[in-house]
Amino acid sequence: MRYFRLLLLLFFPLCLFSQDFSNQWTGHYSYFQISDTYAIENKVYAASENAVFIYDIDTRTSEPVSTVNGLSGETISTIYHSSIYEITAIGYENGLLELVIDDEVRTFIDIVDKPTIPPTQKRINNFFENEDKLYISTGFGIVEFNLERIEFGDTFFVGPAGSQINITGTVVSNNSIYATTTGNGILSADVNNPNLVDFNQWTTVVPGGYNGITFFNDQILVWENNNLVRRLDGALLTTVVTASSNILDASASSDGLTVVTSDRVSIFNPSFQEVTSITTSVEDPFLLNAASTLSNRVYLGTASRGLLEVDLGNSNVKTPVSPGGPLNNFAFRIEAFNNNLWVVFGEYNSTFNPFPLRERGISKLSADGWLNISKDEVLGATSLTHITVNPNDENQVFISSFKDGLLEINDNQATNLYDNSNSGFETFVDGNIAVFLNGSVFDNEGNLWISNSRVDNGLKRFTPGSTQTFDVDLSSLISDPLSNLGFSDTVIDRDGNLFLGSFNSGVIGYNSNTGNLVKLVGAAQANLPGDYITALEVDRNNQLWIGTLRGIRVLFNTPGVFQQNNPRTSQIIILDDEGVPQELLFEQAINDIEVDGSNNKWVATESSGVFHFSPDGQETLAHFTADNSPLPTNNVRDISVDDSTGSVYFATGKGILEFKGTATGPESNLDSVVAFPNPVRPGFSGRVTIKGLTSRANVKITDIEGNLVYEEISEGGSIQWDTTAFGRHKVASGVYLILITGEDQAETTVSKLLIVR
Template sequence: MRSSVFKIFILVLGISTSCYAQDFSALWQGHFSYNSIVDVVSGENKIYAAAENAVFAYDTTTNQIITITTVEGLSGDSITTIYYSEVYQYLLIGYDSGLIELYSETDASVLSIVDILDKQNITPANKIINHFYEDNGLVYISADYGISIYDLSGLEFGDTYFIGDNGSQISVKQTTISNNEIFAACYYGNGVKKANLSNPNLIDYQQWTTVAFGSYLTVSTFNDKVYTANVNNNIYEITDTTTSVVATLPSTALDAEVSGGYITFTMADVSYVYGADLQSLNDFYPNIDFDTSFTASVVLDNEVYIGTTDFGVLKIGVNTTETYISIKPNGPLFNSVFRLNSDSEIVYATFGDYSNTTNPFPLRSRGLSYYRNEEWISIPYDSIFEAKNLSEISINPFNTRQVFISAPHSGLLELNDFVPTELYNQNNSGLEPLGAESVRITATKFDSDGLLWSVSSRIESPLKSYNPTTGNWQSYSFSSLIEDPDDEDGFFDIEIDNNGTKWIGSYDNGLLAYNESISNSPLRNINTSDATIDPFTRFVSLAIDNNSQLWVGTTDGLRVLYNTTGFYEDTSPSLSKIIILEDGIAKELLEGQVITDIEVDGSNNKWISTSDAGVFYVTSDGQTTIYQFTQDNSPLPSNSVNDLSLDSDNGIVYIATDKGLLSFKAGGSDTKDTLDDAFVYPNPVRPEYQILGFSDLNDITKGVKVSGLTDNVNVKITDIEGNLVAEAQSNINLRSSNTSYNFAIDGGTAVWNGKNLANNVVRTGVYLILISDLDSFETKVLKVLIVR
């Protein structure tokens, strides 16, 4: 279902098929990583750096950093190159798909240029955008098929040049113009080609002359001379039709940039800065503090800005060897977040993973990140006892500064006050390895008593409990059900209900339930003999909702176990599909989708993520889809979503995709046990807030909010004279309802749009908020001042 907060703008100019990106609201926030830089270019008092799929601008006079992400309208695809036009104040962004986006600094808009992306006669593998070169308002686009021209004044395409033999498509890495001639550095042995720009027939490949043979990576005009670098690490000067070696690089050139009166050549292990006549001025290397690889370099105001794969952009003076200064926006270590946890006031993110058979290989040596006080802080790999593939995160509910993170292959990592303190494995705990050392612990969960439960794949006793207070470990065997635990079986998720039953999703043994308090048969399962389950279905994600129903995410859609309390007494328990009506036709909700995670909010609504269809937000029974977020209708950079996590106190859902992490202000919150902490905000409501009369209560950035509500309340709003202005009741007046309420309740939060029962905006004055708990009969009165 499309959300009303999104708008699409289409702009067609000349022969260019283009569209403006969506106008996203303040409900979204991007949490992208800017450690790995693809390209760096300069503008007037600014440098621009492209990370994997986001861009930032750094003002060299104010040190201010602004980010340009999917929230601002970028696609989220993989960026390959960028260019800034000072004349037009446009930032051009090229992608590996052939997409080009034009970001206008004057109005912060994004124009998507899809001509190359949609071109039928160019294979997708050849559409990679390699380089932009501007001359007289025309941008020469170097791509793996040839060269295209884009007019910045008219925002339309001109000619495309296929300059290979017989007009074939060849890879062009860079272009430059000198003395009215265009030069193209071509790869795969196609040399450097040139042509006269006065020639009106440059679409004819025969009008292009090869002036250097071999495979070339860069070509640049510097002080009226043309320089090119080839794969043999030589830099040549091109004069007419002759070439001469003027310098030799120590390794392959990744980038060449003319800027600030210098030319730089960047290699993975060094950046060279040259002056006139290619005089070597300085060279810069990674060091012990910044052990990384370089990707691109640019000079502005005698400062060198070097893109790296690990530390953002490094700044250093052209003529100095002083310490680097790292420049980058705040963000997590990597974009591909595997697991999240926001159960406390801190958001934790891990970047390991494992396969769909719970195989952790290839092992990933990565640290972790946590978001605290609106700042990302990272713990590097060398601080976590060499724990590989950090994955599931569990926070001790009785000590939220104690965190346990599963590390498939390595064991279980413990953090206290954000400091790694212990790595549990077969040598110091009750954990058992597969073979000699691989502890395949994949899922963990705390129960209500403070015991940490975990499951490890492919061992006889996969279920473990650990008491952080006493240090005691217990093991529980699955041998009564699983005869050969080493036969590629694994476990994906664990959930614990109010009866202490551990529900476990498995690779090859269906849905398992274990309750140690049941003496005769503590272990049961629902396997593929259930008629609702395909024999090859894997049980990936689990969630117990507020009605004690178990929602099950599989590799073949969504299922629900409605009777969890009677599961052990039921002789033939089964899972149910959710059947919905779509255009009057009955169909299964999320049929055939791989469900990667399920989260339950304070209204018992469900957030559901998928492997290739984005995120769904559905009502408590699944019958109505409130939101569906995809790459096409939201800032999601990818439809492949690995995990979700709810900040229930603030009504924020965190969405981890394989290309970046975002958060969405959904509103609502978990309910409280009492009304002691209920409060209203903003208070007072000042005229500049401009929320009164707003109709869509789904935009949580607007409206008067009442938070800290209990599970079943009635809330009345009256004026000071006692006249009823608005009224809402839990589970009846829902924000997610199709009914246009003025006042609605979402879990522990109510939202009022400032209108009375006659649908008119209220006047200036003090209003009373009368809260009544319908179960405990507890009451509370709040006051809010509205100023118009």
């Protein structure tokens, strides 16, 4: 009974019903890194890094399941599907168990939350189904899960004296359960023994270390910590397969025994004769993590090419069947423009060190889906860290490399790479290409202003079509350019003034008309909480929002900063829930700040997710975290707002999420004004969005008798109305007129809105 009490203490049911966010969110995960596969009936279940998808062989369609559908976003270790109970089980590196039942995700945190199990031993390694039980092989033992009752059963600690040991797999044969371990041999017990929680009921059949076990043609097969598959006959092992390299996985199906190594998949018949093999080659390379065979096809789970379908009758043709997505989940910077999203995956650390250099290519999302430009198609550019779309030609994109210069993309193809050998960009290592470019922005004349780190001429003006640059010498502000390890952001205000965020020199300002320079640095001088500037954004009121490792500041008068002797920034003071004044995002590490079409602020943080603030920062409109949204992590690296659609994109190290916002950029006229939802039906508690507005348009809402109930000047291309009469009370049912006048009063339009209470 002591073991039973231990079990109850260890696994008190902790099931959570995950929320589906698909109404307002879209997940843009990469499905190119496949960690595990499982094939049964007419479907293949594939696990990528932190999302899964189901490939239907008959319809040839792939259905993704991600954090938007309720998954955790943690790192997946294994996947299994029970065709009897129609349950998909997903195991994680951290011990999390998730089940997909009738399109609903149920999360079990029992293993994750147990302090008696070290974090390094909670990994779920394998699933095996027998009758109504799912045997879960973990880094500490074996856990039963009842698929019929959807609850945990017994837990077996089967190491010496009941210790925790790593179980790599289980099978049940002839009323015996067999388990392989990485160092404690092959263990066996009577599967019907009611006291399997007692480690004394388990015996060691064969000593040694084994990476897995499967059941094929009425035979128990194990694979050792090398290249051998061996058959278990009583207490004897007989080698039946010798692979060319270490075996990663082996699985059985009606097509035969599938043995997987990193560079080869082999299919063996019941006599263990190899009947088919698929091998990587220089012409068609792949690196394998898993593979499954079904209906005379093999499905290769690769490390960078996704899931590949191969007909065993023609193994030379490999058809990608993964859902569309970016090249990698590690999105470093993103840029949304006119319903397109560009993504780069380069990287530098907190000291602007890009090494080891990342070679990951470029991804682009458009109405046609994902387009991926591989690392072999970017002219050798590494560490791609910033994206700027030419607003006068959206087919021309400039991408900064924090090592190799400036990459030019035209019509989705890399056409030029500018560095110190062929342009005015500068290296800080004589005789080498060490051109550390980063933040860039276009001015109204079509010039690209870009930072060039660790050299005196730290700001460059580059005109597309030319190779020369106009240099801005910053040595009067930064005496030792090598000590300022890098520049983060570059922005421009409506007067043409440039601002750069630096590593240790605060904010650098440059007036392009007069050539004047200014530096905002230090707490005493400029009221900055830190001199490491991580993000800059000029809002629609021409105010500069500054992100640091220790909070946010605002420069309210950007043109005037060049006329002031000691320009200072201001913090945003808000009242907390108890009415006590607090500094907005005090001591928070800020990764990015963006402004939407309504001048609301979106702020990405290092550890607290994303904040959505009103234009002045006084009201928190939303706070998205990994706990209350599909974000897979609270470390959000970058944000980009698409003014044309209102969508807000979040880049993390674990994937990209899209929030379907409604705040769009200003239009050139009032021809496309629309209000939604319309009609407002009973029970609706949200806000009505009026979009298609010009900049600073006057919006008045009246009832049918002409009584004014709301009025606002638009910041961007849309406003939102809470359907109250100036915030006092909800307006009654009826028809309401939306009267819109342009800023110069030369253009007007009228729309109608029906409200039903």
